[in-house]
Amino acid sequence: MTNHPEWSNGAPLSVWRTSFMSITVPSTTPATTSPTTSLITPGRQALDSALFQLDQAADRLGLDDGLRTMLATPRRSLTVAVPVRREDGRMDVVQGFRVQHNITRGPAKGGIRFHPSTDIHEVTALAMWMTWKCALVGIPYGGAKGGVAVDPASLTSRELERVTRRYVNEILPIIGPEKDIPAPDVGTDEQTMAWIMDTYSVNAGYPVPGVVTGKPMTLGGSLGRAGATSRGVQICALRALPGSPEGRTVAVQGFGKVGALAARYLADAGCRVVAVSDVTGAVVNRSGLDVDDLRAWVRESGGVYGYRHAEALSHAELLELDVDVLVPAALEGVITEENAPRIRARLVVEGANGPTTPEADRVLADAGVTVVPDILANAGGVIVSYLEWVQNTQAYSWSAGEVEMKLRDLMESAFDAVSAMSAEHGVTLRQAAHIIGVDRVAEAHRLRGLYP
Ligand code: NAD
Numbered sequence: 517m518t519n520h521p522e523w524s525n526g527a528p529l530s531v532w533r534t535s536f537m538s539i540t541v542p543s544t545t546p547a548t549t550s551p552t553t554s555l556i557t558p559g560r561q562a563l564d565s566a567l568f569q570l571d572q573a574a575d576r577l578g579l580d581d582g583l584r585t586m587l588a589t590p591r592r593s594l595t596v597a598v599p600v601r602r603e604d605g606r607m608d609v610v611q612g613f614r615v616q617h618n619i620t621r622g623p624a625k626g627g628i629r630f631h632p633s634t635d636i637h638e639v640t641a642l643a644m645w646m647t648w649k650c651a652l653v654g655i656p657y658g659g660a661k662g663g664v665a666v667d668p669a670s671l672t673s674r675e676l677e678r679v680t681r682r683y684v685n686e687i688l689p690i691i692g693p694e695k696d697i698p699a700p701d702v703g704t705d706e707q708t709m710a711w712i713m714d715t716y717s718v719n720a721g722y723p724v725p726g727v728v729t730g731k732p733m734t735l736g737g738s739l740g741r742a743g744a745t746s747r748g749v750q751i752c753a754l755r756a757l758p759g760s761p762e763g764r765t766v767a768v769q770g771f772g773k774v775g776a777l778a779a780r781y782l783a784d785a786g787c788r789v790v791a792v793s794d795v796t797g798a799v800v801n802r803s804g805l806d807v808d809d810l811r812a813w814v815r816e817s818g819g820v821y822g823y824r825h826a827e828a829l830s831h832a833e834l835l836e837l838d839v840d841v842l843v844p845a846a847l848e849g850v851i852t853e854e855n856a857p858r859i860r861a862r863l864v865v866e867g868a869n870g871p872t873t874p875e876a877d878r879v880l881a882d883a884g885v886t887v888v889p890d891i892l893a894n895a896g897g898v899i900v901s902y903l904e905w906v907q908n909t910q911a912y913s914w915s916a917g918e919v920e921m922k923l924r925d926l927m928e929s930a931f932d933a934v935s936a937m938s939a940e941h942g943v944t945l946r947q948a949a950h951i952i953g954v955d956r957v958a959e960a961h962r963l964r965g966l967y968p
Pocket of ligand 1: 700
């Protein structure tokens, strides 16, 4: 994808182009991002998509230029250098980011990604999507995201702990249970959240469990958080599928925290998961994969590649399989103008953030493919993160059943609101979700007014 023509002469894009400079890190170690060679990075593409979606919603809502610019601009963007002592004594420096896109409806909330190609643009796009997502599902948060440009697989556990603690130390002034609450994302997990909670608490001088969500249960995590995003994907898929899920075929791209459990929950609901992929490869079995057995294989071998009860296929082929449901649950920008005409699934449920480009959206809409958009489909994670934070602030915990009931309630209400808006205004589910989310944030801005 290149730039959207709609933006080429508009102020918002030029503002963004000039306000973000790429910082080059002079190192070639595996733990360090390569210098940016092109202005149009995948992160820049993700940000273009997010701005395009905002622009479309703003047009529908008739927002004035001031409010549009306000909503297109993150409140706070922090880029930090994170020095890392490697096991052999060398020191590397990697880049880290924390972007708080909007804090009008509540404290900023969003995951932290450890991935070698993350950059300020990607983190900004992800933060913006978090703002609309929290507003759409009606939880009192603004949107944020963090990232460290590092490949966690290339680091030892001790190096990873040092990167995490140093990064948290660098962003410490802007996070906190009432300011900005991180959570897991690509390449981070419960252990990462435990280190963040500890680093913050040591600096505060007392335990502060509410500074992160997605923590281990022993440290104040919530029952149901680990599977919450995937549960939300399942809820959306079942609501969007016409008729019974029994025997419906599913392909899942990305077999990590979101994708593996989405596959499991869809199989539990009666669907036939026929193909999955991860960074190591893709596998298919038309009779259906045993998802638990495949998860055990991944734990043992490190990836889906080589799984003995399936055949190998390419990453591209997985996306284009003739299945009922496609769940992209890896990274952004994987369904593009180029491959969208070959997508045969009738329903796409976006476990990942930003997997479909705006051009691909148009192709899929024209072909009658239903896309349940990321800000709705993967909102289960932030919903249960919110429930975890509420439990932390009350020093109280709910049963798994109570958490699941609250999650289901919020997901189903949001899904129904988006469906109704889509039907009423003849727009796609993504446009409907953005109209609702952006409208709620714009309304909060109007009510609060501008200080001074
Ligand atoms: P993860 O790191 O646990 O898993 C990512 C998976 O994607 C891994 O299996 C990895 O091998 C795979 N992958 C990477 N590149 C791939 C490629 N080119 N083709 C196929 N697979 C590839 O991350 P996650 O937490 O599961 O996040 C996945 C997506 O879901 C991201 O877009 C994230 O922002 C989004 N998300 C996550 C949560 C959450 O609670 N973790 C919540 C909302 C949205």
